[in-house]
Amino acid sequence: MQKNTTNTQVMSMTSRDVLTDILRQGAQEMLTMAVENFGGFGRPGLTGAEAIQRVSADVLVEATPTNLTDGEPGKTHIFTAVEKGMDVVSANKGPFVLFYKELGELARKNNCRLHISAATAAALPTLDVARVCLAGTRVLSVEGILNGTTNYVLSRMKEEGCSYDVALKGAQQLGIAETDPSFDVEGKDTASKMVLISNRIFGMSSGIKDIKIEGITKVSLEDISRATRDEKVIKLIGSAELINGKVELNVAPKLLDKEHPLASVNGPEKAISYMTDTMGRITVMGGKSSPVGAAAALLKDLINAHTKSS
């Protein structure tokens, strides 16, 4: 036996791990049971809301696409579930960005909980870190690189010395940027996430309209080169800062010193940095920007929702 190897097979000892296994193995079975017990699945014309109404379940996992116009169809799904007293785990930002206050009040009234990790940068743990790891501190400010596409475009402009248009086209060819990239490059995706993060952390009820938003569409190669000459980096930063008891929300390209912990976050990576009173600055980075990463964030919320802190 090597000195640096333990002599037992690795065994899980936390109830959380056991729960994970049950959830992983059980999900398929539960789904099968739900479909068998509820004859209506797959019936033409059956809506999601009707299914939620009729199925007996404790939790709704919402994963329809984000819609910032009216929040549908997620809005109806989530309101229906919360009206019934179901907990919600959501990867969909829309309903929470648009109806944060209303959903919060309804959930409190019906004694159910809303879990939105997957909606706020997916596998990058933004809200969990604030809620658990910073418990007892006062958060003074939050800065985040919350959108992988824009960070990829800015990183590529810097590394290859190419224009915004060329970098964006490259990102589209790799499938990192969407055909219509406006939601990302105009800063709206970052702003949506900042709404959710700042509402949770600072107990606010802000909406997109409360954020001053500037995207990356006007960042020129000259801006990037000048920053590099000055030993700085340009990043699209979503920020919330506590100033005289009020929270200022911003999304804009910012010049960061190269020592700033977000300065070295490159490519499609995301990160968030919290400044606190008693713990100083704590920064988290990484987390797969992929459907698997988002699904893992949903599973995480589902597990944490049903586990006492240990």
Place this chain on the structure above:
Amino acid sequence: MQKNTTNTQVMSMTSRDVLTDILRQGAQEMLTMAVENFGGFGRPGLTGAEAIQRVSADVLVEATPTNLTDGEPGKTHIFTAVEKGMDVVSANKGPFVLFYKELGELARKNNCRLHISAATAAALPTLDVARVCLAGTRVLSVEGILNGTTNYVLSRMKEEGCSYDVALKGAQQLGIAETDPSFDVEGKDTASKMVLISNRIFGMSSGIKDIKIEGITKVSLEDISRATRDEKVIKLIGSAELINGKVELNVAPKLLDKEHPLASVNGPEKAISYMTDTMGRITVMGGKSSPVGAAAALLKDLINAHTKSS
């Protein structure tokens, strides 16, 4: 009203924040009450263990210095508390590094919980991130810069081109390194933290003897310069890696590519990086390395111990 400012004073809405306030305000009051109700405090000859025996309390907060020889006096304090069924929040690594298995079994038997965030890199959230933010993933490997002193010395050698001895003396003059720095520079502090982190994450019962430990005392300026020329960085890394179902534990100076998320962690900063199956890599860095940072980590554990996940 400015567009980017919310129009309400910031109000806390989470039960966790309310609890924080109660704890902050209540700690002084509780301490006064405990002293008043228990006439023995301050009596010459009264031991910590006797006080723990006689006072009626739910939680022991242990903050005596780490002792890796026999774990005292913390060992007696913690065993006494757990025998009584008290939860323990500890900043003291010693008893957990030496008696991890015994304390774990006793705590399970007496239905109490052991919270050791403050003992495992204090304000840098190592265990919380693994437990909450990575719930549902399989951790494949852990790499950490877990000791501020050694990271400061290596950073200074690189930045100033000075020898190990000169950098260490500078760290001692600034109060970053202790007069006897051996616990830090020989890698034992990092190894102690790796024991706790890997035991929690992988459900092991390892001790210091299971770790191959190499400190930074043999790192020469030449090594550092060669690394810089090769666009790499030397960092003292504690690591745990899952290989064929077994966990390999190591502490050693390692060459990191400059793109590695731990490569940009400089000065007395600490960081930990988790590689997972479904979320990819997630890295946390920062957290004040100070008595305030350690106290904040104790408060965090105390709050999380008494809050359901929300």
